[in-house]
Structure formats: C-alpha cells, structure tokens
Amino acid sequence: MLTQLFARSILTLNGWTVKNNMPPDIKQCVMIAAPHTSNWDFFYTRLAFLQMVIPVKMTIKRSYMRFPYGPFARALGCIGINRRPKKEGEERPSMVQVMADLFKQDFRQYAQATGVTLWNNRR
Numbered sequence: 001m002l003t004q005l006f007a008r009s010i011l012t013l014n015g016w017t018v019k020n021n022m023p024p025d026i027k028q029c030v031m032i033a034a035p036h037t038s039n040w041d042f043f044y045t046r047l048a049f050l051q052m053v054i055p056v057k058m059t060i061k062r063s064y065m066r067f068p069y070g071p072f073a074r075a076l077g078c079i080g081i082n083r084r085p086k087k088e089g090e091e092r093p094s095m096v097q098v099m100a101d102l103f104k105q106d107f108r109q110y111a112q113a114t115g116v117t118l119w120n121n122r123r
Contacts, residue, residue: 063080083098
C-alpha cells in the first residue's frame with residue numbers, strides 16, 4: 001500500500017496519470033515496456049507497475065547482477081542474462097534469442113512443477 005502511494009505520488013508530481021485497463025480475470029500475461037526515447041521510460045514504467053501492483057521480471061546483463069548493483073537489480077525483479085558464446089569462436093546470440101530461450105526454460109519448469117502436460121508438435 002505504501003509502495004503504491006509512493007509510486008502514485010511521484011507520477012502525479014511529474015504530471016503522469018495511470019489508467020489500469022487490465023481485465024480483472026487475467027492471472028498471467030507478458031507485458032513489454034521497452035525504453036526507446038530515454039532511460040526515464042524505465043523509471044516511469046516501473047512506477048506505473050508498482051502503482052498497479054503488477055509483479056515485474058526484466059532482463060539485464062548478467063554482470064550487473066554482481067555487487068554493488070546486484071541487490072538493487074534483484075529488488076527490481078531483474079534476471080541476469082549471459083550472452084557470451086557457449087564455445088570459443090561461436091557467434092554471440094542475440095538478446096531476443098536469449099530471452100526466448102529463457103522464457104521457454106522458465107515456462108517448462110513452471111509447467112512441470114504444476115503438473116501441466118507438455119507436448120512437442122515439431123516433426
């Protein structure tokens with residue numbers, strides 16, 4: 001509650017209002033907020049998510065997960081991503097590919113933990 005009030009206050013002081021149009025029956029979804037004009041986009045998006053009480057996970061370079069940034073990054077919901085090639089001489093994977101692989105891995109683990117049957121329709 002205090003976090004929501006803090007986020008709303010900061011947003012209001014900066015001239016922003018948040019309209020939460022999320023349908024109440026949605027339990028899980030993927031929302032993408034990509035800073036594109038300045039790094040302030042991240043700040044205001046994070047405040048909006050705090051105000052709407054939406055749990056956030058985001059990707060960041062793995063090197064930022066170490067001290068001194070690590071504790072702060074984890075508190076924000078960051079997940080460290082290693083984009084180094086798996087073998088010497090291999091091309092470094094794109095951030096999109098790394099994120100897709102991470103999503104597949106997390107989805108599979110979550111599905112298995114909750115007893116959801118997985119299928120593979122590749123032929």
